Amino acid sequence: TRTCRLLARVVDEKEVSSGVDGISLRLYRLTNPTTVTLDSTMSSVFSNASKTAFLTVSTTISAQSQSSTTYQLVPQFHDLLNPQSHDNLLPVLMGSDHYSFDGSDGLTVNSIPMLGETFSFIGTMERSPDSAGHVFSYSSTNGLRHFALFYSHISATFVVFYTTEQPEQLSVQFKHFFPPVTRYHFAVGVSNTSIRLILTDDAHHTEFNVSKLLDGPIDFCYPLSSRCLLTIGQRIDSAGNPSGLWIGTIRRLFLYPSTALAEVPSHTIMEPSLENHIISPHISSSDLLNSNENLHTRGDVLISSVRGAVFTGGAIRISEHPEADGGFLIHLVLLQNRGNNGYIFAKTDVSGNIRNYGLYSSSTSDRLSFYYHTSTNYAFTIFGEQATGITNVAHFDVSISDGLLHQVDLLVNFTSTQDMQDGAGQVDIVIDQQIAERRLLSGAVKDCGRSDNDCLFFIGQRSSLQGGAFIYHGSIFRFQWTAFPTASIVSPNDRFGNLLLPDNSDAPASLFNPTTQALSMSGNRGARLFAHNRLASRFVLSLRVLQLKGNNGYLLSKGDATGFRYFSIYSSSSSGSLTVFYAARGLRFQQSIQFDVSIADNSIHDILVSVDGTLLNIWVDGTAFSGTLEGQLDDCGEAGTNCFLHLGQRMSTSGGIFFFRGIFFQASIVVGHALRDF
Numbered sequence: 014t015r016t017c018r019l020l021a022r023v024v025d026e027k028e029v030s031s032g033v034d035g036i037s038l039r040l041y042r043l044t045n046p047t048t049v050t051l052d053s054t055m056s057s058v059f060s061n062a063s064k065t066a067f068l069t070v071s072t073t074i075s076a077q078s079q080s081s082t083t084y085q086l087v088p089q090f091h092d093l094l095n096p097q098s099h100d101n102l103l104p105v106l107m108g109s110d111h112y113s114f115d116g117s118d119g120l121t122v123n124s125i126p127m128l129g130e131t132f133s134f135i136g137t138m139e140r141s142p143d144s145a146g147h148v149f150s151y152s153s154t155n156g157l158r159h160f161a162l163f164y165s166h167i168s169a170t171f172v173v174f175y176t177t178e179q180p181e182q183l184s185v186q187f188k189h190f191f192p193p194v195t196r197y198h199f200a201v202g203v204s205n206t207s208i209r210l211i212l213t214d215d216a217h218h219t220e221f222n223v224s225k226l227l228d229g230p231i232d233f234c235y236p237l238s239s240r241c242l243l244t245i246g247q248r249i250d251s252a253g254n255p256s257g258l259w260i261g262t263i264r265r266l267f268l269y270p271s272t273a274l275a276e277v278p279s280h281t282i283m284e285p286s287l288e289n290h291i292i293s294p295h296i297s298s299s300d301l302l303n304s305n306e307n308l309h310t311r312g313d314v315l316i317s318s319v320r321g322a323v324f325t326g327g328a329i330r331i332s333e334h335p336e337a338d339g340g341f342l343i344h345l346v347l348l349q350n351r352g353n354n355g356y357i358f359a360k361t362d363v364s365g366n367i368r369n370y371g372l373y374s375s376s377t378s379d380r381l382s383f384y385y386h387t388s389t390n391y392a393f394t395i396f397g398e399q400a401t402g403i404t405n406v407a408h409f410d411v412s413i414s415d416g417l418l419h420q421v422d423l424l425v426n427f428t429s430t431q432d433m434q435d436g437a438g439q440v441d442i443v444i445d446q447q448i449a450e451r452r453l454l455s456g457a458v459k460d461c462g463r464s465d466n467d468c469l470f471f472i473g474q475r476s477s478l479q480g481g482a483f484i485y486h487g488s489i490f491r492f493q494w495t496a497f498p499t500a501s502i503v504s505p506n507d508r509f510g511n512l513l514l515p516d517n518s519d520a521p522a523s524l525f526n527p528t529t530q531a532l533s534m535s536g537n538r539g540a541r542l543f544a545h546n547r548l549a550s551r552f553v554l555s556l557r558v559l560q561l562k563g564n565n566g567y568l569l570s571k572g573d574a575t576g577f578r579y580f581s582i583y584s585s586s587s588s589g590s591l592t593v594f595y596a597a598r599g600l601r602f603q604q605s606i607q608f609d610v611s612i613a614d615n616s617i618h619d620i621l622v623s624v625d626g627t628l629l630n631i632w633v634d635g636t637a638f639s640g641t642l643e644g645q646l647d648d649c650g651e652a653g654t655n656c657f658l659h660l661g662q663r664m665s666t667s668g669g670i671f672f673f674r675g676i677f678f679q680a681s682i683v684v685g686h687a688l689r690d691f
Contacts, residue, residue, distance in 0.1 A: 090135070090267040090268060090269045090270075091125055091126070091267065091268045091269075091270065092265075092266075092267055093120075093122055093125075093149075093243075093245060093266045093267065093268055094112065094120075094245070094263070094264065094265065094266050112245075112246070112262065112263055112264070113261075113262050113318050114146075114246040114258065114259045114260055114261060114262065114263065115260060115549070115550055115551060115685075116144070116146070116258045116259070116260040116550065116645075117258065117547070117549035117550040117551070117645070118246075118247070118255065118258070118547055118549055119147075119244050119245055119246035119247030119255060119258060119259065120244065120245040120246060121242060121243070121244050121245075122237065122243040122244070122245065123237065124236065124237055125237065125243060125268055125270065126270045127233070127235050127236075127270075128231075128233050128235075128270055129270075129271070130203070130204065130205045130230045130231070131202075131203060131204045131205070131271060131272060131273050132202070132203055132268065132269060132270050132271065132272070132273070133200055133201065133202035133203070133268075133269040133272055133273055134149060134162065134199075134200070134201050134202075134266070134267070134268055134269075135198075135199070135200050135265075135266070135267045135268075135269065136148070136198070136199060136263060136264065136265055136266035136267060137196060137197070137198045137199070137263070137264045137265050137266075138196070138197055138199065138259075138261065138262070138263050138264075139194065139195065139196045139197070139261045139262045139263075140164065140166075140191060140193055140194075140259070140260065140261035141193060141194070141260040141261045142193040142194065143166060143193070144166060144193070144259075144260040144261065145163070145164055145165045145166045145167065145257070146163070146164065146246070146247070146257050146258050146259035146260060146261075147161055147162065147163050147244070147246065147247055147248045147257040147258070147259060148162040148163070148164070148199075148245070148246070148259060148263060148266075149161065149162055149243065149244065149245050149246075149266065150162075150163075150174075150242075150243070150244050150247065150248030150249070150257070151233065151234075151242075151243045152242055152244070152248055152249055153234050153240060153241055153242075154239070154240045154241075154242070154249065154251070154253060155251055156249075156250050156251030157176050157180065157182055158174035158175070158176070158182065158248060159175065159176050159231060159232060159233045159234060160173070160174070160175050160176075160203075160231055160233070161173070161174040161175075161248055162199075162201055163248075163257060164191055166191075166193075168188075169188065169189065169190040169191070170186050170187065170188050170189070171186070171187040171189060171191070171210060172184050172185075172186050172187075173185050173186075173187070173201065173208060173210070175227065175231050176231065176232050177227070177228055177229035177230060177231065177232050178229065178230075178232050179229075183227075183228055185208060185225050185227065187210045187221070187223055187225070189212065189220075189221045191212075196214070196215060197212050197213070197214070197220070198212070198213045198214070198215075199211065199212050199213075202269075202272075202273035203227070203231060203273060204273035205230060206226055206227045206228070206229060206230060207224055207225075207226060207227065207273075208224065208225055208226075208227055209222070209223070209224040209225075209273070210222075210223055245263060245266060246258060246259040246263060247259065300491070300492070300493050301331055301334075301472065301492045301493070301494055302316065302321065302322055302329075302472075302489065302491065302492045303318075307331055307332050307333050308329050308330075308331065308332075309329065309330045309331075309332060310327060310328075310329055310330075311327050311328050311329070311330060311480070311481065312326050312327025312328060312481075312484075313325040313326040313327040314327035314328065314329055314473065315689065316329070319551060319625065319686060319687050320488065320686060320687055320688065320689050321346075321488050321489055321490035321491070321686055322472065322473070322488065322489045322490075322492075323487075323488050323689045324473045324484070324485050324486055324487060324488070324489070325486060326484060326486070327473065327484070328471050328472060328473035328474035328481055328484065328485070329471065329472040329473055330469060330470065330471055331470040331471070331472065332464055333463055333464050334360065334463060334464065334470035335463070335494050335496060336460050336462060336463055336496075337360075337369070337370060337425070337458050337460040337496075340424070340425050340426045340438065340496075341424075341425050341494065341495060341496050342422065342423070342424045342425075342493075342494075342495040343358070343372070343421075343422070343423045343424075343492070343493070343494055343495075344420075344421075344422050344491065344492075344493040344494075344495070345357065345419075345420065345421040345422075345423075345489065345491060345492055345493075346418070346419075346420050346421075346489070346490040346491035346509045346683055347413070347418075347419060347421065347487060347488060347489045347490060347491075348416065348417065348418050348419070348487050348488045348490075348553075348555070348621075348688075349374055349413055349414045349415070349416070349419075349485065349486070349487040350414070350416055350486040350487045351376065351414060351415055351416035351619075351635075352376045352414065353374070353376055353414050353485065353486040353487060354373075354374070354375045354376055354377055354414070354483060355373070355374060355473070355474065355483050355484050355485030355486060356371055356372065356373050356374075356471070356473070356474050356475045356482075356483045356484075356485055357371075357372045357373070357374055357421075357472070357473070357485055357489070358371055358372055358470070358471065358472045358473075358492070359371030359372075359373075359384070359470075359471055359474065359475030359476070360460070360461070360468070360469070360470045360471075361461075361469060361471075361475055361476045362461065362467050362468065362469070362476070363466065363467050363469060363476055363478070364476070364477065364478050365475045365476040365477040365478075365482060366404070367386055367404060367461075368384040368385070368386055368404050368475065369385070369386045369458065369459060369460050369461050369468075370383070370384065370385045370386070370425070370458055370460075371383070371384045371385075371475055372384075372421075372423060373475075373483065374412075374413055374414050374485070375414065376412070376414035376415075379410070379412035379414075380408050380409055380410050380411065380412060381408075381409040381411055381412075381413065381421075381442060382406050382407070382408050382409070383406065383407045383409070383423065383440050383442075383452075384404060384405070384406050385404070385405055385406075385407075385425075385440075385454070385458045386403070386404050386405075386458065386459045387403055387405055387454075387455055387456030387457060387458070387459055403455075405454075405455045405456075407440050407452035407454075408452075409442045409450045409452070410450070411442060411444050411450065413444065415557075415619070416487075416619055416621070416635075417555040417557060417619060417621075417679050417681065418509070418553060418554075418555040418681040418682070418683055419444060419445055419681070420443075420444070420445050420446060420509040420511070420681075421442070421443075421444055422441075422442070422443040423440065423441070423442055424440065424441040424443075425438060425439075425440050425454070425458055426438055426439055426440070426441060438453075438454045438457070439451050439452060439453050439454055440452050440454060445511040445679075445681060446509075446511045446514060447511060447513075447514060447530060472485075472489065472492060473485040473489075488688065488689070490683055490686045491509075509681065509682070509683050510545070510546070510681065510682045510683075510684075511680070511681050512542060512569075512660060512680035512681060512682060513525075513530055513531075513532055513660075513677060513679070513680050515530070517542055517543050517544055518540040518541060518542050518543065518660070519540060519541045519543070520532060520538075520540035520660075524540075529678070531676050531677060531678045532660070532676065532677040532680075533675075533676050534660075534661045534672065534673050534674060534675060534676070534677070535674060536561075536564060536566070536672045536673065536674035537672060538661070538662065538669060538672060539567070539659045539660055539661035539662025539663075539669050539672055539673065540659065540660045540661055541657060541658070541659050542652065542658045542659070542660070543652060544651075544652055545571075545651065545652050545658040546651055546684060547648045547650050547651060547684075548571065548579070548580055548624075548646060548648050548684060549646075549648070549684055549685060550624070550625075550626050550645045550646060551624060551625050551626070551684070551685055551686060551687045552623075552624055552682060552683065552684045552685070552686070552687070553621070553622070553623050553624075553682065553683045553686055553687060553688055554569070554620075554621070554622040554623075554680075554681070554682050555619075555620070555621050555622075555679065555680070555681050555682075556568060556569075556619070556620040556621075556622075556677070556679065556680050557617060557618070557619050557620075557677075557678040557679035557680075558612065558617070558618055558620065558675060558676065558677055558678065559615065559616065559617045559618070559675045559676045559678070560584055560586075560612050560613040560614070560615075560618075560673065560674065560675040561613065561615055561674045561675050562586060562613055562614055562615050563586050563613065564584075564586055564613050564673065564674040564675065565583075565584070565585045565586055565587055565613075565671060566583070566584060566661065566662070566671050566672050566673030566674060566675075567581055567582065567583050567584075567659070567661065567662055567663045567671050567672075567673060568582045568583070568584055568620075568660070568661070568673060569581065569582050569658075569659070569660055569680070570582075570583075570594075570657075570658075570659050570662065570663035570664070571648070571649070571656075571657065571658045571659075572649070572657060572663060572664050573649055573655045573656060573657070573664070574654075574655050574657070574664055574666070575664075575665075575666055576663060576664050576665040576666060576670075577596065577603065578594040578595065578596065578603060578663060579595065579596045579646065579647055579648050579649055580593070580594075580595050580596075580624075580646055580648075581593070581594040581595070581663055582620075582622065583663075583671065584611075584612055584613055584673075585613070586611070586613035588607075589609065589610075589611035589613075590607050590608060590609055590610065590611065591607070591608045591610055591611075591612065591620075591631070591633070592605050592606070592607045592608070593605060593606050593607075593608075593622075593629065593631075593640070595642060595646060596646065596647040597642060597643040597644030597645065597646065597647060598644050598645050598646070598647045599644065599647075600643060600644060600647075604642075604643055606629060606640040606642075608631060608633075608638040608640070610633050610636070610638065612633065617678065618633060618634055619632075619633070619634055619635075620632070620633055621688065623687045623688035624642075624646065624687065625687035626642075626645055627641055627642040627643070627644060627645060628641065628642075628687075629641070629642055630688065660673070660677060660680060661673035661677070
């Protein structure tokens with residue numbers, strides 16, 4: 014059997030070459046609507062003329078070169094969960110094909126083709142207990158939902174909201190109980206004034222298949238813009254705020270712009286794939302902490318989507334790991350405990366002596382070390398075994414074992430294929446989107462393969478004959494491995510933010526130390542960040558500060574122009590305390606929690622803040638404090654004319670007040686995660 018696939022705009026009946034000797038194809042114009050019968054074996058109905066479609070041709074060639082051919086027209090679809098389809102940093106991407114929604118934010122799609130009277134949305138969803146929300150919503154900023162799928166757990170009903178040419182909200186209801194923590198695959202298809210909802214399980218058994226009539230053809234706004242939005246996991250109400258937020262997961266959400274499908278396609282019913290997510294033709298990427306059955310823990314390690322991987326004496330073995338045949342980028346968001354000496358990751362033989370590649374972080378020497386094995390013809394004997402190549406090391410004079418948040422990007426790069434063959438490359442380290450160092454490689458990195466008894470990939474240690482050595486202690490929130498045959502370093506669009514980037518604030522350049530990028534504040538102004546995101550219901554903030562005695566000032570404040578604080582941290586020398594001012598959702602008044610700990614003493618202090626729903630934890634130099642919020646945090650959103658994020662002050666109707674005096678040595682945030690109680 015030979016199969017060829019081509020993408021064509023079907024405009025006329027025309028014979029074209031298939032690319033297979035002796036076989037030709039016939040293309041057909043699709044009128045509106047038309048039933049097209051091909052080879053008397055099947056028919057497909059399409060409503061729009063000249064729509065782009067995939068034409069799949071399977072031809073069986075017999076020994077006598079006689080052929081019998083079947084044709085199937087498969088409509089083009091748009092992957093709405095592709096990271097290139099939206100701009101949001103939230104919700105949390107879980108693996109290569111699905112997102113986890115915590116009820117704090119959704120996704121906004123960049124662009125789609127214009128929709129007509131026939132279309133389908135196909136996908137997979139799973140909801141949390143006692144939750145209701147929008148799977149998706151195509152709406153205008155006046156609050157009208159042109160087309161939206163909503164589930165109500167109270168009435169056990171799927172509701173499809175829609176509008177026709179009459180500007181009023183209409184809906185059609187499908188009564189069906191959607192059990193929590195259960196995966197459903199759905200197809201909701203529209204053809205003129207008919208709508209059908211289909212629900213299936215993982216075994217492709219149909220749980221629900223009902224068709225109903227609409228009051229008229231659906232009317233859409235177009236194109237997508239700030240006034241016309243297609244959102245996933247939420248809808249935007251008439252006030253411009255997200256509402257009806259989904260809590261759970263959504264995966265494989267496709268839009269078929271010209272077809273009302275009569276069943277859920279099989280490609281939406283596959284188990285979560287461990288295959289690489291293709292970003293561009295020569296770049297593949299794997300999120301190693303979200304590969305589920307690919308992870309095998311040893312010792313004390315806890316893994317969750319909220320807290321990442323927490324290492325307290327154990328490690329993670331990756332059973333199917335990527336091969337470093339060329340250049341690669343490893344992207345990490347982590348917090349390593351102060352004083353720890355450990356391997357963040359290491360790919361080695363079972364003894365750990367042949368280190369194909371690995372990154373070691375030393376608190377003792379205050380540096381990062383990249384170990385790698387080259388493919389030179391140097392031969393040696395180890396434990397009676399003959400081996401080739403040599404293990405090299407590149408040291409970087411940067412330290413991350415300080416108990417604070419960091420983003421680490423490590424790039425092994427070859428500027429050309431010939432350089433890769435010759436081993437003439439370099440390794441770059443970028444810390445917190447800012448501090449960069451480069452070292453030349455001694456040869457091409459030699460990889461032992463994908464998986465073998467003598468080829469082991471660990472996160473949190475390196476292998477040894479005793480089981481493991483140099484154990485990492487701390488948290489790793491993100492571990493992204495991306496293969497680059499040739500590449501230059503570009504930090505991924507992630508949930509990590511370095512709040513001290515000079516280019517992202519209005520602080521004068523003279524206040525930044527050119528070597529350390531520490532920010533000094535004299536107590537007469539703060540620093541406004543030009544770009545920031547919604548804090549959501551989970552985030553981790555890390556600060557290293559020195560506050561002068563006698564100063565009463567804000568370390569950080571997010572609020573509006575009136576001085577209303579959505580989340581702020583105030584340090585008072587007068588009362589010897591830290592106070593968190595915040596706003597809970599639905600409660601438009603200022604609330605606060607005070608902690609009896611003083612940092613205004615001319616000394617350097619490390620501060621960690623973790624918000625997880627209504628749980629607030631703060632660690633000051635390792636001493637823990639906790640409190641309970643009155644509700645999940647409200648937020649003014651992204652940077653705008655009435656939404657500000659400042660270091661060293663808060664806003665008021667008269668401008669900035671309560672200025673901080675001292676030095677910010679570090680200020681970073683990770684949104685979408687929380688810290689485990691220490």
